[in-house]
Amino acid sequence: MSRSLKAEMEMRGREDIEMGRDITPPIPPLSYSLHDSFLLSHCSACFSPLPLRPTFPHIPLPLPHLLSYCSPRCSTSDSPLHFSSAEFHLLRSYPSSFGESSDLRAALRFLYSLPASSGSVPNGRLAGLLTNRDKLLARTGYDEELVERIRDGARIMAAARKMREGHVAPEQNDFVLEEAALCLVLTNAVEVQDDSGRTLGIAVYGPSFSWINHSCSPNACYRFFLSSPPPCCSQARLRIVPGARHGLETQKESGVCSISEFSYGEMSENNGPKVVVRSIKRIKKGEEVTVAYTDLLHPKEMRQSELWSKYRFICSCRRCSSSHLTYVDHILQEVSPASRQSSSLLSGQDIYIDGAIESLTDHINDAITEYLESGESESCCKKLEDMLTQGLLYEQLGGREEKSQPVFKLHPLHYLSLNAYTTLVSAYKVRASDLLTLYSGTEEHHLEALDLSRISAAYSLLLAGATHHLFQSEPSLIASVANFWMGAGESLLTLASSSVWSIIVKRGLPATNLSYTLSKYICSKCSLMQKFRAILHHGEAQSTDLENISSEFLDCVTNITQKVWGFLIHGSQYLRVVKDPIEFSWLGTSKDSSTRDIQPHLRSSAVVSYHGDEGSFSVCEAHKCIFQTNYETYQKFYVLSKQLLINLSCSLGNFIRHLFKAVKI
Numbered sequence: 001m002s003r004s005l006k007a008e009m010e011m012r013g014r015e016d017i018e019m020g021r022d023i024t025p026p027i028p029p030l031s032y033s034l035h036d037s038f039l040l041s042h043c044s045a046c047f048s049p050l051p052l053r054p055t056f057p058h059i060p061l062p063l064p065h066l067l068s069y070c071s072p073r074c075s076t077s078d079s080p081l082h083f084s085s086a087e088f089h090l091l092r093s094y095p096s097s098f099g100e101s102s103d104l105r106a107a108l109r110f111l112y113s114l115p116a117s118s119g120s121v122p123n124g125r126l127a128g129l130l131t132n133r134d135k136l137l138a139r140t141g142y143d144e145e146l147v148e149r150i151r152d153g154a155r156i157m158a159a160a161r162k163m164r165e166g167h168v169a170p171e172q173n174d175f176v177l178e179e180a181a182l183c184l185v186l187t188n189a190v191e192v193q194d195d196s197g198r199t200l201g202i203a204v205y206g207p208s209f210s211w212i213n214h215s216c217s218p219n220a221c222y223r224f225f226l227s228s229p230p231p232c233c234s235q236a237r238l239r240i241v242p243g244a245r246h247g248l249e250t251q252k253e254s255g256v257c258s259i260s261e262f263s264y265g266e267m268s269e270n271n272g273p274k275v276v277v278r279s280i281k282r283i284k285k286g287e288e289v290t291v292a293y294t295d296l297l298h299p300k301e302m303r304q305s306e307l308w309s310k311y312r313f314i315c316s317c318r319r320c321s322s323s324h325l326t327y328v329d330h331i332l333q334e335v336s337p338a339s340r341q342s343s344s345l346l347s348g349q350d351i352y353i354d355g356a357i358e359s360l361t362d363h364i365n366d367a368i369t370e371y372l373e374s375g376e377s378e379s380c381c382k383k384l385e386d387m388l389t390q391g392l393l394y395e396q397l398g399g400r401e402e403k404s405q406p407v408f409k410l411h412p413l414h415y416l417s418l419n420a421y422t423t424l425v426s427a428y429k430v431r432a433s434d435l436l437t438l439y440s441g442t443e444e445h446h447l448e449a450l451d452l453s454r455i456s457a458a459y460s461l462l463l464a465g466a467t468h469h470l471f472q473s474e475p476s477l478i479a480s481v482a483n484f485w486m487g488a489g490e491s492l493l494t495l496a497s498s499s500v501w502s503i504i505v506k507r508g509l510p511a512t513n514l515s516y517t518l519s520k521y522i523c524s525k526c527s528l529m530q531k532f533r534a535i536l537h538h539g540e541a542q543s544t545d546l547e548n549i550s551s552e553f554l555d556c557v558t559n560i561t562q563k564v565w566g567f568l569i570h571g572s573q574y575l576r577v578v579k580d581p582i583e584f585s586w587l588g589t590s591k592d593s594s595t596r597d598i599q600p601h602l603r604s605s606a607v608v609s610y611h612g613d614e615g616s617f618s619v620c621e622a623h624k625c626i627f628q629t630n631y632e633t634y635q636k637f638y639v640l641s642k643q644l645l646i647n648l649s650c651s652l653g654n655f656i657r658h659l660f661k662a663v664k665i
């Protein structure tokens, strides 16, 4: 091993780079594998969903097929690797008790592709990539479960490799190389997601991607291409260069070295998902390029613990090392006791706050897991909304019954609240679609389904507004915000264009002219896109430009949202206390607040008004109308809301297309 391979590697800007630029061409993987649960539904070579009649491996196998391919081309190029890497042998004899096999399979494929000249460097690097084996198996910070998984996994891999060579799985003691490859996969592999954000499998890329370090306030993000990337991406060039963190003697001044010094280069074949890195901030020449290895919407302590258990390092980025918790990190973990009479803690009650956080976390996570595993959408909505609305009583945490019983509630911007909103968006959508499938004939069920879609859209708007609020203090959240706005725009547009509206119209009111409303609204108010396009065109986008455009966008969307929010949240116990899903001053929080004096102010008595262009209704009025079947008012309320929804989704659409598309992952 060359001395320089011991250096910690990083990637830096080769030149000044504006935000929203692809800074690598599409990079093919060195190794990849689908997660076990997708082996029967997706192509093992390109990760696309399988057609009705998938192609099986083109090699004659004596046993049932273990992988499937979408086309003979994918099969021809991938199935020899499946067999020769011993992935086939591993799957055939895999102990089901060992759980997920994708990391072991990716490690086998990696080892097979490794040129003989790479030699054996189990504690250092393989093909230029850090194995981290010494740290992952070290005594300090010893994680018994992880060490056992690495050791047993390596033994299973080694046995499969022996079987491929024709030996009948002999007892082995030496599987150092397999251990190193597995550690390398754990350290360098990234989760590959499809367009809808589903994690399909994992992939390991060469140094130009894998040498990019982590930051909790990164300046780059990445996205995957399962099929061929569009020509604009394919033409992107590599605008980053490697550098060494410590002690590279050669080229020490610039700290820059060549990738080929360390690696055998990127795989040239066309298989597997390709990755493209994009700048989300301006990057100066020579500045380190970083991406996020963990969820940036998790609070600091949680991010630190995830990074330690997976990679064994303590993050010292700007966000983690600031002397006070940043506003975003504070709010993401805020649980406050709120007594019915006073919002301050009585003496002795603060000891329950940790217990409250733990219990709230368990309740919310249990409801989400149950939904994901069993698909029980109705009970999931109830459990999550009950927990968000009522919180936990002091008494439930073991405290004495008090006259003014304090209640521990999650802040509406707590990371668990955001997780709950994400789940509620999906669960309400599923409930609406189930209702339409089961009772396709009746008008009442159609109306009920529209109501469920309405609540789903409200949660997606709240999610986008909440993350946008956080993004104003932490610009690296832009990729998450872009995805949430996109989701909100899509939900609102789907709601506005639902065929169920025709039932309301059928009951007496003239149909609104959708295309007229669209043409009336599009771009007449919103010049944001031209501004942003012009800035990007001149290649001078600064974070202040983004801030200005972002706040103009918020003004524009807030204005319409105020008019339609009452309609969207009607009937939801939790959402009715959210006075505004975009402008959060009603919480009494601001990004300038000192971190200790923030209290959630959920007011259960809040009445949200709906001010349509043609008059105003309170939600209560609308509610009454519905039950009195005063159809005229009911219809007016709905039709006006529909127009506003269309306006809102158009406004979001404009913004998303022209601002966030520039940086969207």
Ligand SMILES: C[S@@+](CC[C@H](N)C(=O)[O-])C[C@H]1O[C@@H](n2cnc3c(N)ncnc32)[C@H](O)[C@@H]1O
Binding pocket: 007, 008, 009, 010, 129, 130, 132, 187, 188, 210, 211, 212, 213, 214, 215, 311, 312, 313, 314, 315, 316, 317
């Ligand atoms: C995918 S590699 C990144 C490239 C790596 N620095 C190298 O030399 O090959 C991931 C490993 O880099 C190191 N690393 C990444 N980000 C880091 C950070 N912010 N602070 C400290 N170490 C980091 C950790 O050792 C981690 O396991």
